[in-house]
Amino acid sequence: MADDLTLVIRGGLVVDGTGAAPREADIGLAGDRIVAIGRIAGRGAEEIDARGKIVTPGFVDPHTHYDAQVMWANHITPSSCNGVTTALIGNCGVGFAPCKPDQRDMLVELMEGVEDIPEPVLTQGLPWNWESFPDYLDRIAERRFDIDVAAQVPHAALRVFVMGERGVAREPATEVDRQAMARLAAEGIRAGALGFSTSRTLNHKTLDGRPTPTLNAAEEELTTIAKAVGETGSGWLQVISDFDEAIEAEFAMFRRLVEISGRPMTTTVLERDSKPQEWRRLLDLIGQANADGIPITGMVLTRPTGIMLGFEISQNPFVDVPGWDTIADLPFDAKIAALRDPGLKARLLSETPRDPALVKRLRRWDRIFPLGDPPDYEPAPERSIAAEAARLGVDPAALAYDRMLENDGRTILYRPLSNYADGTLETVREMMAHPNTLIGLGDGGAHVSILCDATAMTYGLTHWTRDRAQGRFPIEWMVRRLTHDNAKALGLTDRGVIAAGRKADINVIDYDRLNLRAPKVIYDLPAGGRRLMQVSDGFTATILSGEIVSRDGQATGRLPGRLLRGAPS
Numbered sequence: 001m002a003d004d005l006t007l008v009i010r011g012g013l014v015v016d017g018t019g020a021a022p023r024e025a026d027i028g029l030a031g032d033r034i035v036a037i038g039r040i041a042g043r044g045a046e047e048i049d050a051r052g053k054i055v056t057p058g059f060v061d062p063h064t065h066y067d068a069q070v071m072w073a074n075h076i077t078p079s080s081c082n083g084v085t086t087a088l089i090g091n092c093g094v095g096f097a098p099c100k101p102d103q104r105d106m107l108v109e110l111m112e113g114v115e116d117i118p119e120p121v122l123t124q125g126l127p128w129n130w131e132s133f134p135d136y137l138d139r140i141a142e143r144r145f146d147i148d149v150a151a152q153v154p155h156a157a158l159r160v161f162v163m164g165e166r167g168v169a170r171e172p173a174t175e176v177d178r179q180a181m182a183r184l185a186a187e188g189i190r191a192g193a194l195g196f197s198t199s200r201t202l203n204h205k206t207l208d209g210r211p212t213p214t215l216n217a218a219e220e221e222l223t224t225i226a227k228a229v230g231e232t233g234s235g236w237l238q239v240i241s242d243f244d245e246a247i248e249a250e251f252a253m254f255r256r257l258v259e260i261s262g263r264p265m266t267t268t269v270l271e272r273d274s275k276p277q278e279w280r281r282l283l284d285l286i287g288q289a290n291a292d293g294i295p296i297t298g299m300v301l302t303r304p305t306g307i308m309l310g311f312e313i314s315q316n317p318f319v320d321v322p323g324w325d326t327i328a329d330l331p332f333d334a335k336i337a338a339l340r341d342p343g344l345k346a347r348l349l350s351e352t353p354r355d356p357a358l359v360k361r362l363r364r365w366d367r368i369f370p371l372g373d374p375p376d377y378e379p380a381p382e383r384s385i386a387a388e389a390a391r392l393g394v395d396p397a398a399l400a401y402d403r404m405l406e407n408d409g410r411t412i413l414y415r416p417l418s419n420y421a422d423g424t425l426e427t428v429r430e431m432m433a434h435p436n437t438l439i440g441l442g443d444g445g446a447h448v449s450i451l452c453d454a455t456a457m458t459y460g461l462t463h464w465t466r467d468r469a470q471g472r473f474p475i476e477w478m479v480r481r482l483t484h485d486n487a488k489a490l491g492l493t494d495r496g497v498i499a500a501g502r503k504a505d506i507n508v509i510d511y512d513r514l515n516l517r518a519p520k521v522i523y524d525l526p527a528g529g530r531r532l533m534q535v536s537d538g539f540t541a542t543i544l545s546g547e548i549v550s551r552d553g554q555a556t557g558r559l560p561g562r563l564l565r566g567a568p569s
Contacts, residue, residue: 004030005044006546009508012050015476016498017057017483022476027055029504032545032560037500046548048541050508056479057496058085058505058544059457060486062266062438063238063299065115065446067095070140070149072125072526074559078534079444080146081553082458085505085544086487086495086564087444090152092240093199093214096126097136097154098161098184104128106160106168110213113206114199115446116314118529125526133157133184134191137563145561146549148505150490152238153188155181155198155225159213167213173221181221182228189232192565194490195263196229197238198222200250204240219253223260230261234566236490237265243282244275251285258294266438266489269298269431270305276421279431286436297489300431301441302460303377304416307450308532309362309400311339311409312521314449317362317400321351336409339401349397362415365389365396370403371414373518377459378425378468385413412519425463429471432464432481438489439481448531452519455534457482462514475511492564504546507539514538 009027028036064087108122130136158181159167185196204212258265271279289296309316327338365386369379389396444454465475487496495503519534542550545560
């Protein structure tokens with residue numbers, strides 16, 4: 001066998017994804033499979049010296065929005081440069097298929113608002129060489145990537161495809177509409193989608209404020225689709241909901257959808273400042289459902305959901321005051337030059353945002369922090385702009401203004417929005433430790449000018465197994481959560497564990513050096529569009545299907561990544 005080894009990883013501390021204690025071992029690969037673990041005498045065609053490093057399965061991210069990026073990019077960053085080797089797209093009910101030619105603008109407008117991907121980027125970047133969902137999968141399948149990609153059938157696209165403007169206007173679906181959507185959902189899953197997704201949150205809306213077409217879809221509509229999904233015998237149901245006062249009634253409907261379909265469901269779990277205990281009730285309901293044999297998981301993030309504030313990105317504390325309009329469309333360098341003018345600064349500081357909601361979102365100074373490098377996602381209260389301004393005896397708005405002008409106008413401030421009601425991540429710790437949760441929600445590919453949470457899996461390792469002062473998890477526990485548990489939930493039983501016969505998706509990590517760097521703005525999207533990019537130090541190598549796709553954070557140019565269809569055995 002030694003003569004057939006294409007790659008040997010030597011002497012690493014193997015954290016195999018099962019939750020077992022780490023052990024030192026060599027790993028031998030032949031093609032895209034792991035074939036040997038232990039002491040390997042023979043040489044491989046390639047070798048990686050992993051002494052002093054940990055070796056893990058590639059991370060499996062079940063919540064991304066690379067639906068557009070996979071059509072123009074081969075490197076699915078920032079996920080692929082942060083250890084992710086498998087990503088699921090089509091979450092939150094939004095996507096680009098199925099779609100008739102005269103409906104393209106509707107889906108672009110929806111994605112622009114819901115997931116903060118600018119219209120010019122989508123208009124120039126999407127080839128639109130598909131109409132049906134199977135066509136869309138075929139177009140992805142023609143491309144090559146540095147990760148594997150799997151898809152879901154998005155409910156909003158189904159509604160628009162079948163109902164047109166009636167669907168956008170959230171009119172009730174007729175029986176004919178319901179049956180058509182159900183048929184298309186099943187068609188998509190039979191073509192290889194791993195599930196069906198929908199959104200029931202007011203946070204998902206177009207730029208002009210119209211809610212997502214699926215917001216108040218009736219149970220009859222969801223039931224018809226769920227039955228059709230169930231008849232395929234494959235896939236899961238992915239849902240995000242506000243729950244609010246009707247949490248018991250909403251969750252009872254979710255239970256019925258799972259029972260009717262026979263398919264598992266996952267739903268987003270977040271701690272909201274306005275209802276800081278609601279997540280506990282939701283996890284109690286999820287726990288009870290599983291005790292009753294109804295498989296529902298909550299999906300959680302390793303850190304707060306938050307936004308970045310800065311003069312180079314789309315949000316800052318002054319973006320909604322009248323004076324900002326005078327510089328909003330200037331090139332970045334000219335904008336920063338204008339912002340250094342004392343007269344403009346005085347004007348912006350004196351004006352109030354026109355939208356009162358933005359005052360709370362963008363000017364709550366006790367909840368706005370310098371992000372730092374490496375970034376601090378669990379900042380202490382004394383690091384807030386409010387606390388620093390009080391120590392200095394200055395106006396917090398002026399201090400925020402000055403901070404954002406630092407580093408040639410590229411300094412970023414951080415505003416946690418959820419999972420941080422008490423100013424710590426103890427809530428997140430409890431969420432992750434719950435037996436019926438999955439770790440995801442990084443939203444890679446979306447919100448590209450206000451956040452970069454695709455790196456939250458790296459943060460799971462750095463913060464939660466090494467850096468946090470207390471309440472850390474064993475490294476083998478966290479690795480299992482980022483790999484095996486997510487792969488199993490998606491039915492991807494060929495990956496997520498380092499074992500003979502499994503797919504050779506592997507990270508070699510210099511654990512002591514592993515650190516996230518501060519996000520930076522890059523302009524590599526179609527039409528020159530900008531996005532936040534965040535890299536990490538410490539990823540010695542990432543291996544996908546037995547090929548090294550990155551070394552020391554640099555892409556090798558190898559692109560073995562493919563579309564995943566269905567759930568391979």
